[in-house]
Amino acid sequence: MDRYRVQPGTRVNLKDWDPDDKANFEKGKSKGLKAVLKLSERLELLQELLFAQGKHKILIVLQAMDTGGKDGVIRRVFDGVNPQGVKVASFKVPTPEDLAHDYLWRIHKQTPGKGEIVIFNRSHYEDVLVVRVQNLAPPDIWEKRFDHINAFERLLADEGTTILKFYLHISADEQKARLQARLDEPDKRWKFNPGDLKDRALWGDYMHAYEDVLSKTSMPWAPWYIVPANRKWYRDLVIGTVLVETLEKLKMRYPEPAEDLDKIVIE
Amino acid sequence: MDRYRVQPGTRVNLKDWDPDDKANFEKGKSKGLKAVLKLSERLELLQELLFAQGKHKILIVLQAMDTGGKDGVIRRVFDGVNPQGVKVASFKVPTPEDLAHDYLWRIHKQTPGKGEIVIFNRSHYEDVLVVRVQNLAPPDIWEKRFDHINAFERLLADEGTTILKFYLHISADEQKARLQARLDEPDKRWKFNPGDLKDRALWGDYMHAYEDVLSKTSMPWAPWYIVPANRKWYRDLVIGTVLVETLEKLKMRYPEPAEDLDKIVIE
Numbered sequence: 001m002d003r004y005r006v007q008p009g010t011r012v013n014l015k016d017w018d019p020d021d022k023a024n025f026e027k028g029k030s031k032g033l034k035a036v037l038k039l040s041e042r043l044e045l046l047q048e049l050l051f052a053q054g055k056h057k058i059l060i061v062l063q064a065m066d067t068g069g070k071d072g073v074i075r076r077v078f079d080g081v082n083p084q085g086v087k088v089a090s091f092k093v094p095t096p097e098d099l100a101h102d103y104l105w106r107i108h109k110q111t112p113g114k115g116e117i118v119i120f121n122r123s124h125y126e127d128v129l130v131v132r133v134q135n136l137a138p139p140d141i142w143e144k145r146f147d148h149i150n151a152f153e154r155l156l157a158d159e160g161t162t163i164l165k166f167y168l169h170i171s172a173d174e175q176k177a178r179l180q181a182r183l184d185e186p187d188k189r190w191k192f193n194p195g196d197l198k199d200r201a202l203w204g205d206y207m208h209a210y211e212d213v214l215s216k217t218s219m220p221w222a223p224w225y226i227v228p229a230n231r232k233w234y235r236d237l238v239i240g241t242v243l244v245e246t247l248e249k250l251k252m253r254y255p256e257p258a259e260d261l262d263k264i265v266i267e
Numbered sequence: 268m269d270r271y272r273v274q275p276g277t278r279v280n281l282k283d284w285d286p287d288d289k290a291n292f293e294k295g296k297s298k299g300l301k302a303v304l305k306l307s308e309r310l311e312l313l314q315e316l317l318f319a320q321g322k323h324k325i326l327i328v329l330q331a332m333d334t335g336g337k338d339g340v341i342r343r344v345f346d347g348v349n350p351q352g353v354k355v356a357s358f359k360v361p362t363p364e365d366l367a368h369d370y371l372w373r374i375h376k377q378t379p380g381k382g383e384i385v386i387f388n389r390s391h392y393e394d395v396l397v398v399r400v401q402n403l404a405p406p407d408i409w410e411k412r413f414d415h416i417n418a419f420e421r422l423l424a425d426e427g428t429t430i431l432k433f434y435l436h437i438s439a440d441e442q443k444a445r446l447q448a449r450l451d452e453p454d455k456r457w458k459f460n461p462g463d464l465k466d467r468a469l470w471g472d473y474m475h476a477y478e479d480v481l482s483k484t485s486m487p488w489a490p491w492y493i494v495p496a497n498r499k500w501y502r503d504l505v506i507g508t509v510l511v512e513t514l515e516k517l518k519m520r521y522p523e524p525a526e527d528l529d530k531i532v533i534e
Contacts, residue, residue, distance in 0.1 A: 003453075057367075057368075097380065099381050100324075100383075101324075101378060101426075102378070102422055102423055102425075102426035102428070103426065104422060105376075105378065106377060108371070108372060108375040108376070109375070109376055109464075110399070111368060111369070111372065112368075113364065113367030113368050114336070114367040115338075115367075116367075141425075141426075144425045147418075147421075148418070148421070148422040148425065151414075151415070151419070151421075151422070152417030152418070152419075152422070153417070154414075154415070154418075154420070155369055155371060155415040156369055158369075158408075158411045158415065159368075159369035159370065160369070175340040180273075199421070263435030
């Protein structure tokens with residue numbers, strides 16, 4: 001899946017990244033869905049091991065335009081994983097207490113402890129995305145944040161956190177179709193938020209802001225993946241594969257028991 | 268008080284800093300104590316203004332060897348300040364939850380919000396002091412922390428926090444006298460902790476570790492002051508003066524009322 005990883009120091013132009021791409025799995029959707037299911041099962045075992053060992057901390061950042069599929073990834077890829085070791089932190093509009101502090105204050109609190117996987121559904125990157133595009137802070141404020149964010153993630157990595165960041169890349173046309181579906185299907189209507197149209201009207205500005213994020217903050221210790229996300233099954237396949245491969249590289253083991261259990265007699 | 272401020276990029280040798288120094292106030296102890304009282308009253312007013320304006324965030328870091336006077340500074344300099352706008356965060360031995368995260372996790376949570384003064388009684392600097400001297404982590408772990416800490420404080424400063432850091436500098440002889448007093452005086456005995464003797468035996472190592480801290484982490488946006496602290500009144504005078512001068516430079520004002528209050532009639 002290295003083709004989707006943004007190499008540090010390269011300039012990303014999102015027009016060069018095809019949201020319909022499915023180059024790593026040419027066997028089609030139905031076999032793709034089965035592959036996702038297998039990945040999800042494998043992930044379940046790896047997460048159990050991670051929790052039992054209590055050594056590694058895993059941070060997964062999901063960013064996307066509205067309807068990009070963040071909720072879908074969480075539902076499908078993490079299907080079956082024990083909620084005790086996986087937390088989802090959703091970052092919505094900051095509270096007054098959040099706003100009284102620096103923008104990483106609420107983020108840092110939610111970072112994973114040992115043995116935990118934390119999924120950020122949106123993240124500190126909103127502070128250089130929506131904040132920038134909607135002029136919620138002036139450039140001299142948000143421009144400094146790329147450095148802060150790189151330093152913050154470096155801290156987490158140095159202190160033992162494995163970080164994976166996924167940008168779910170959909171096309172403007174695909175977003176249109178998904179928004180329309182939310183309007184048309186009664187049981188999807190609750191997800192439709194008229195505010196999403198305001199962001200949609202700023203699509204080009206958002207793409208530009210994302211290009212800056214992807215270009216400036218993909219680091220060896222905290223890489224960005226640009227995930228082709230027009231096809232949901234392929235999106236899940238890419239993310240599931242990266243996750244499973246990353247966790248397998250940690251070479252985790254169940255911890256040794258405290259004493260020689262063979263000598264224990266339960267009477 | 269600039270003479271006590273560590274200039275960024277200079278190498279600190281603590282033998283060159285006299286803990287008995289009182290160069291900025293030659294009128295003696297009794298007038299010195301009165302001056303501290305005045306500073307403390309001035310601080311009370313400034314803190315009220317800070318709270319009312321709800322704009323600035325003030326972080327004060329206190330570090331010292333045992334008996335150095337951190338508690339005394341908090342008691343005397345902040346005497347009379349409204350506790351609603353001033354919080355003391357004491358960082359003792361980390362909890363298991365703290366240790367499951369990076370070392371700045373518990374620190375970041377306690378940073379000041381708008382309108383607040385937070386005093387760190389010990390701080391993240393312990394993670395390059397006691398951790399280093401007592402070998403609680405290997406060098407390849409703690410050596411990276413100077414960069415983390417500088418980046419962290421830079422984030423806080425960029426996002427609107429005023430940071431002041433005070434190292435209360437006492438001599439080994441003065442510490443001996445203060446520890447002996449704790450043993451001798453019945454109502455001070457509760458403060459005596461045999462563990463302090465273990466740190467005292469490592470005095471030279473601690474001085475060396477402090478020299479590194481002071482040399483590497485004094486920044487224009489987060490300066491260290493080396494406070495001569497053998498004389499308690501002079502220590503309080505230095506800190507009180509720096510605080511009052513720093514707060515006065517913020518040119519704070521009471522916020523404008525929401526409407527024209529002259530037109531309001533209370534019936």
